[in-house]
């Protein structure tokens with residue numbers, strides 16, 4: 059059933075049937091051949107989006123749209139340019155760095171894509187980067203959203219394996235900074251190689267002038283972060299605060315949004331949200347059926363029973379997770395696989411916090427790997443670009459991320475140094 | 484036939500307008516309730532237990548009904564590689580094929596979605612236990628119906644060959 | 656050979672996991688392999704509400720769940736949500752295994768669900784980061800993450816608690832940052848979700864007994880032979896026995912572990928003072944659920 063579903067889905071993709079419909083139809087055909095009630099079709103499609111933490115996606119999309127129309131995005135980009143715009147590829151590096159900062163407030167990669175992508179993809183395009191590259195860059199940078207705490211996958215890992223969530227969060231900082239730094243350097247070198255992001259220096263503002271104009275916009279992350287860290291809002295609710303703060307700045311400080319603009323802004327946010335949520339809905343059904351058929355479970359058990367050497371085990375885990383991540387949603391993979399794999403990892407002397415970060419960094423890549431990479435779809439939506447044009451641009455970035463993953467896997471210190479410092483072992 | 488088509492497009496236009504308003508309102512209401520939830524808990528020290536569930540329902544309605552807006556604009560994300568490789572004279576045929584597949588899926592989801600809503604009607608909402616989950620789940624078949632109208636209208640109206648260059652400007 | 660599925664929302668290694676593992680083994684043994692039960696853990700097939708719905712619709716054959724979302728399906732069963740209804744484990748288990756429990760279990764049937772057996776999730780206790788809770792007055796003004804049960808919420812309000820429902824995956828971060836001051840759950844849930852990492856005080860209020868229940872799709876149940884029906888019930892009862900043994904074991908170790916980790920634990924509270932503080936809302940519950948029925952549960956004594 060799993061193979062048939064996979065085949066139908068890929069055939070749908072090839073035939074240019076909308077992705078959500080391809081996945082949903084694959085699920086329906088899977089149900090029919092397994093002689094199972096088709097009630098699962100609406101039930102799992104509804105369940106997949108009926109989760110409060112997912113509400114952060116529409117709200118961050120709305121906030122992003124408001125920021126774009128309200129002149130906030132432009133001022134932030136001008137400010138970033140005034141600082142590092144002199145560097146070739148500086149704006150691409152800005153994208154990675156902004157995602158790193160935003161990851162500290164957001165627990166979701168898709169929300170990160172929308173919040174940052176709405177600002178930076180148009181800016182990158184304006185500066186001469188190819189649109190598909192801008193979207194690919196945004197999709198892969200947003201991976202940091204679930205590596206750097208707070209992170210929903212890390213919480214789920216902690217709960218299903220009884221590993222301390224506090225330690226996992228601290229453990230996420232090192233790999234997050236590592237991946238972010240490597241990517242920053244990587245995109246700077248890539249820009250030089252490809253001749254992207256050569257910016258004429260005369261249209262840049264001075265740092266003080268750009269900083270002053272961007273000041274209200276710069277307060278936005280402070281308000282969002284402050285709301286979370288002072289316990290006023292949950293990370294999900296922070297997206298709602300972002301909406302109202304952006305509205306306030308756009309309407310009353312920059313005065314670029316007036317009341318009649320609101321309907322089109324909301325309308326645009328609705329369109330972007332629906333495009334992506336309908337895929338999340340269908341992917342939820344697909345994930346459910348694969349899990350129900352016992353596929354991830356069987357793979358996990360196989361890994362557990364066949365490998366006894368820790369180095370090989372970690373390599374196999376990474377390869378297999380990468381494969382599973384291509385088709386199954388991150389959170390369900392963690393729920394199914396971590397209870398099977400973690401006891402084996404511990405018995406081989408691998409620290410469970412380290413193993414958790416390996417799993418999360420790996421499965422975070424899964425959100426960016428085709429064919430089923432929700433984050434790539436999100437970047438396509440926000441960047442107005444075709445999926446198949448983004449994929450080739452994605453490959454060098456995925457290569458870089460895989461190299462980072464290998465380093466994180468075999469150099470546990472990246473994950474554990476901070477943890478050991480904080481929990482004094 | 485001509486008259487029927489004209490009425491169909493009047494209906495399509497009206498439906499599209501209504502859905503736009505419903506979906507935008509759903510998002511706006513969700514945002515306002517979320518703000519109220521934070522404000523009430525933090526500033527007034529009165530946590531509200533009905534806001535979260537209401538936000539989830541509003542957003543579900545936005546997604547399932549709003550899907551029709553995206554179908555109508557031809558903006559559902561797809562891998563369009565094969566489509567662009569096809570000779571332009573086959574585009575219309577391909578559009579017809581995709582429309583048919585989408586309609587089959589919408590029929591399946593809509594039929595079973597209606598059944599789902601009806602069979603679950605005795606269940607109440609967690610957090611709003613005086614309301615049946617019917618009112619949440621019924622968004623699925625309603626959304627499928629609206630999407631079916633949108634997909635058909637799009638197919639009849641849309642001329643793929645002339646619109647080729649604009650294909651990527653998805654929304655506005 | 657028929658293959659059916661059962662799931663829990665908690666990890667395999669725990670009092671939910673052991674219940675379905677034992678159940679699956681026993682079904683297979685008693686029916687001599689004619690029925691095989693596949694087990695799923697940690698909510699990988701969906702949360703508790705979705706699973707009960709699945710059992711009702713027949714998209715999932717069986718589930719083992721706490722009774723948290725049950726009142727949305729069987730409203731009368733919110734009688735079990737009444738705070739301080741049960742004195743201790745002996746009382747709670749005794750009532751659920753008695754004719755009263757059987758009658759309550761039978762109420763699932765008019766909703767397309769067969770209840771096979773009651774089990775334990777455990778007594779719920781309160782944790783918070785503000786102050787140790789010794790008397791009902793200490794609860795005044797505490798922002799507590801609670802379940803969305805109207806019965807719980809009514810009772811907590813009378814204590815002066817500010818009940819704040821919240822999606823479970825968000826609770827840890829919310830406790831850590833202080834969005835809410837505390838939460839209430841059985842000890843094993845508190846420990847396995849690491850809430851002790853972010854909460855200073857635990858008071859063993861035991862304010863609500865939270866049962867679990869084995870549920871099965873009614874049509875499938877009706878399709879079983881009388882003999883197999885007996886096997887399924889027997890297997891569920893074996894699951895319950897394993898579940899209860901695990902609850903007892905976990906409670907004993909959880910207290911020690913969390914205390915060793917630096918949590919301040921108050922084991923003895925003045926139960927009568929808490930009960931007295933709820934007199935008004937208890938009168939309301941008696942009216943809602945039938946004074947006799949509530950009293951029959953309260954007055955139950957072991958023979």
Ligand code: NA
Pocket residue numbers: 160161162163164165166202203204205206207208209
């Ligand atoms: Na994060």
Ligand code: NA
Pocket residue numbers: 383384385386423424425426427428429430431432
């Ligand atoms: Na993927």
